[in-house]
Amino acid sequence: MRLLFITSNRLGDAVLSTSVLRHYVETYPGIKVTVACGPVAAPIFESVPGLERLIEMPKQKRGGHWWKLWKSVAFRWWDIIVDLRGSATAYVLPGWKRVVLKGNDDSVHRVEQLARLIGVDRPLNPKIWLDPIHVKRAQEILSSFAGRPLLVVGPTANWGGKMWPIDRFQDLVGRLTSLAGPLPDAYVLLVGAPSEIEKAQELISSIADDRRTVVFGTEHLLTVQACLEKADLYIGNDSGLMHMAAASGSPTVGLFGPSRPENYAPYGKKTAYVCTDRNYDQILADGVDWKSQKSLMTDLSVDKVFEFSCKFLK
Template sequence: MRLLFITSNRLGDAVLSTSVLRHYVETYPGIKVTVACGPVAAPIFQAVPNLECIIEMPKQKRGGHWWKLWKSVALTWWDVIVDLRGSATAYVLPGWKRVVLKGNDDGLHRVVQLGGLIGLNPPPMPKVWTRKEDEDRAAQLVPNDGAPLLVVGPSANWIGKTWHAERFAETINKLTEKGAALENAHVLLVGAPNERSSAEQVIQSVPEDKRTEIFGNEHLLTVMACLKKADLYLGNDSGLMHMAAASGRPTLGLFGPSRDEHYSPFAKWGRAVRTDWSYDKIIANRTSWFSKENLMESLPVEKVVTAATELVSDFRAEEKDK
């Protein structure tokens, strides 16, 4: 049995799409999987069970990436073709069953919408599989000294939804100080390679002996293995936030000019805290459609610290009762 799984260019959407992939992998043990996605998202699929190959689809002029995909898979019979990019490709390939996402439903969280596509409510939780080498590398990077681990994603792919560096620094300090929820925690700071410079102020706010940083210098599945060790992930709305939620560990996403009702961390221990201003108010008051201003101004430190402390406390209480 073979599955062709066509998913997003963007990391966050690709992580959310693993909800659908998980359904097929776990429902049909042994199913052979081919994934087609953008280069940024490709690494998160490298440990998918029974993976045959990953076809990277960097965008090309006049839809050339779709032609490249068709040539790569047109001579194979597919038992299931899942196209979450809504193209016509699924209909011009040889196969038995086709599942095609034809547009977004703005009344639903994206994972709930994906679940409906395959007839499941509630939907499966997103999942990013890891390898032993990823777990081993994470063990080398993250101290195993009994201290809590706070993972922070202080950057994003757009300045508009990037919380202020000084507020991240203050929040880290408040969460790790004596008597706080994550007292004496080690801090792992994560982001994309091109985001390190914007995170420099946050990085330098943490003592060198209490921090580790990963900004594109490790495999994404190593990052995932680190996230599985976190006592809390705190970060902007980003692909890394969705990876953290998929780890099953407490995840707090910070929202402003993006809709938490669509993209909040989708997991039992996923929570969103947003600006005091609504999405609509933020968008209505920005200076222009092409604004490069920070739009997270109305999210205070106290609100984030309270939400983070409550999340960690609730998680620990349930773990203690197990």
């Protein structure tokens, strides 16, 4: 049995889509899987059980990436074709069963919508599969914290509007890791995309070298995932890394303002979120310049996040 799984360019959406992939992998043991997705998200699929092929789809002019995909998969019979990007590709490929996402339903969480799409009553949690190489590398990275609690922080995002001010992350980390905090003397792992490290520099510099490790695109995403599985707490903005943390099973708190937690809250066993005092609709009603990198999270206080985190960890 063969599955063609077409999923997102975006890391966060790709992580959420692994709930669907997990369903097929676990329902049909031994299924052969081909995944097609954007280059940023591709690494999280490298250890999928039964993976035959991983096809990266960088965007090309006039939809050239779809033509390239068709040429690479059109001469094989597919038992199941899942297209979560709503293209026409699934309908012009030889196959038996086709599942196509035709649009987002903002009334439910994305994971719940995807479960309905494939006819599952109870959604599976997203899952990122690991291999021994990346687990070993994560152990090497984290070896210096010697049994202390591990706090992982995702202080950046792909858009400045979704970023909680860095100085507030600095204050929060200090409180969480103080001797009176819920993670006393914790080691801090700071994670983000390679293009975002300058935005986090103030926070990075505020933590002593022997108390933190910085991974902004310098390690494979599966290595990052293996590190996330060791976290006592992940806290960060709405981002792909937040969804990776939720998929790891570690306690995860997402910070939300100009995005909908109803659709994109971290989804997993130990997940929660904190919102700005204004909700998404109120923020939009006040007017948003989508080209601006100015934070729209300034009415989320450190006190609110700290108190919520303490309760969450109890």
